[in-house]
Amino acid sequence: MILITGGSFQGKTEFAVMRFPERERIAHFEEQVRDWIREGLDPICQTERLVKEHPDSVVVIDEIGSGIVPMNQEERIWREAVGRAGCKIAESAVEVYRVMSGIGIRIK
DSSP: OEEEEESTTSSHHHHHHHHOTTSOEEOOHHHHHHHHHHTTOOHHHHHHHHHHHOTTOEEEEEOOOSSSOOSSHHHHHHHHHHHHHHHHHHHHOSEEEEEETTEEEEOO
16 A cells, blocks of 8 residues: 655645556545544544555545644544544555655655
């Protein structure tokens, strides 16, 4: 698995397409986490399943951890779950890239 992360609108998906054109892409992973929470599923268990079932995929995820903590409890729960799930993917990924302004930097 390969993880590509970075802030919103930084060119992560374009980097993934250019760098890994033949690999399956799982884009907007943070929204998948939101869906799992709404469905009452454990995001960490679902992430572990995804890692096992799609080991050759490229996961693209927004960094959402910085900034002011949301007042809304649902948003705080989602934000924490995205961070923990992203860490789980990074832990098992063979490569991790952070994209800023369209430039991908390999960090693992």
